[in-house]
Amino acid sequence: MKLAIFNGFRLGVVIGDAVVDVTEALPWDWDVDSEPELASWWRRLCRDYDDVRELLRKAADRGRSVPLAEVTLRAPVLNPSKIVACASNYAEHVAEMHEVQQRTLGHVESWMMEFDVFLKAPSSIVGPGDDIVLPKEIRHEVHHESELVIVIGRGGTDIPAETALSYVRGYLIGLDITVRSPHDRSRRKSHDTFSPLGPWLTTADEVPDPADLEIRLTNNGTVKQSVNTRDLITPVPRIVSYVSRMMTLYAGDLIFTGAPPGVGPIAAGDVLDTSISGLGHMRQTVR
Ligand code: MN
Numbered sequence: 149m150k151l152a153i154f155n156g157f158r159l160g161v162v163i164g165d166a167v168v169d170v171t172e173a174l175p176w177d178w179d180v181d182s183e184p185e186l187a188s189w190w191r192r193l194c195r196d197y198d199d200v201r202e203l204l205r206k207a208a209d210r211g212r213s214v215p216l217a218e219v220t221l222r223a224p225v226l227n228p229s230k231i232v233a234c235a236s237n238y239a240e241h242v243a244e245m246h247e248v249q250q251r252t253l254g255h256v257e258s259w260m261m262e263f264d265v266f267l268k269a270p271s272s273i274v275g276p277g278d279d280i281v282l283p284k285e286i287r288h289e290v291h292h293e294s295e296l297v298i299v300i301g302r303g304g305t306d307i308p309a310e311t312a313l314s315y316v317r318g319y320l321i322g323l324d325i326t327v328r329s330p331h332d333r334s335r336r337k338s339h340d341t342f343s344p345l346g347p348w349l350t351t352a353d354e355v356p357d358p359a360d361l362e363i364r365l366t367n368n369g370t371v372k373q374s375v376n377t378r379d380l381i382t383p384v385p386r387i388v389s390y391v392s393r394m395m396t397l398y399a400g401d402l403i404f405t406g407a408p409p410g411v412g413p414i415a416a417g418d419v420l421d422t423s424i425s426g427l428g429h430m431r432q433t434v435r
Contacts, residue, residue, distance in 0.1 A: 149204065150428075151318075152348035153226065154219045157187065161208035162348050165216050173207035175200065190226035194301050194317045195399035197351065222275040223345040224320055225299065229398045231268040231343060232391050233295075233324055235333065236261055237381050237406025244409050252289055252328035263382050265391055268324070268404070269338035276346020276430035280325055282416060283339050288329040292414050293407035294365035294373045294422045296358070297322035298384060299349055300401040305392055312388035315397065318351040319358060321424050323365075323432065324404050325414070345402075346430040355426060358384040362425040363408055367418050375408035382406075 150162035159174065160167035171178055178189050193200070236242045242261050249256045274280075282290055301317030325342035337343075355361070358377060365373040377383075382390065387403060414420065414434045423429035 149201065149208075149351045149354065150348045151193070151224060151351065153190070153222045153224050157222065157226070159193070160219075161204060162216070163208060163213065166213035167216055167219055168208045168211035168213055170204050170207040170211060173200075173203050175203070187226045191228075191398070191400035194299060195303070197301060197317060220275075221277060221347055223273045224347070224349040225273065225345055225400065225402060228270050228400050228402050230395070231270055231273075231402045231404065232265050232395075233268050233337070233404035234263065234265055234382065234387060234406035236263050238375060238379050238408050239381060240379075240409035241407050241411065244411070248328065248411065253330055265394070265403075266333040266337075268334065268343055272338050272340060272343040274341045274344050276321075276344065278344060278432065279341065280323070280344065280414065280420070280432050280434045281341045282414075282434060286327055286329075288327050289413045291326045291328060291411045292365060292367065292372065292420055293324040293326055293411050294363055295322050295324055295407060296361060296363060296377055296405045296424060297345065298388065298403040298405065300388075300397045300399060300403070301352075303396060303398040303401070305396045307389050307392040307397070309385045309389040312385035312392075313352065313358075315388055315392075316352050316358075316384065317399070318349045319355055319361075319424075319427055320345055320349050321347070321422050321427055321430055322402070322404050323420070323422060324407060326411075344430065344432050347428040350427045361427070364423050365410070366421045367412070367414065372412055373408045373410035375410075377405070379408075380405060
């Protein structure tokens with residue numbers, strides 16, 4: 149199922165190029181008057197999706213379809229307890245970062261060439277049609293990183309890689325927008341609007357193999373990043389396991405899986421189109 153959050157934080161099921169509002173089918177409180185960032189209904193849905201899947205499917209079958217072109221899609225996540233992100237997870241990207249760091253820092257930080265994870269602020273999340281806003285005070289290059297993003301369903305600690313996929317609720321597209329400056333990753337990647345997410349959550353049962361997805365990003369129509377997730381150094385199950393040995397994963401948490409090769413600078417006026425096979429596409433304008 150493709151689960152969208154749209155308009156006034158309504159829950160929708162996407163079918164073809166239309167969306168059906170299934171908010172009223174949720175068996176839990178959904179308070180339109182509450183601050184959406186505080187909403188727990190989404191995280192509960194991530195955890196308990198299997199219990200309500202048929203309810204939602206029936207509601208989607210009998211509900212009224214509205215063309216996607218007539219709604220505003222929001223980021224298909226609400227109030228994640230954390231955004232974890234992988235670094236140095238494609239060999240060709242690690243190779244290109246030697247040159248990028250020489251250009252932007254004047255030297256190479258060898259510790260940054262090893263696979264690891266870091267945190268991005270959840271306040272950096274924006275939706276699939278929202279703009280990326282370059283901070284005025286930034287004098288360094290700001291880069292696009294187009295990534296497969298994991299959404300956690302059932303949370304846990306010390307999850308074995310062998311069963312890790314059963315903890316994944318689904319997948320979506322994310323951009324990990326990054327300042328190439330000599331500061332901590334969490335600071336360089338957490339500016340407001342630096343985590344566009346979309347276009348909707350595709351549940352894991354519709355993704356037969358997360359190690360066979362095509363990621364593609366164009367900037368003003370020119371292909372900049374194009375990779376298959378089979379090239380991930382640390383694949384999805386081992387990422388989930390690795391993170392869960394460090395910090396407890398909760399329902400609705402997000403994990404960016406790492407930048408493909410082809411990262412590069414963005415400037416005001418640029419239009420980024422990002423797609424992942426089976427997960428849809430999204431478009432950001434930089435300003
Ligand atoms: Mn990244």
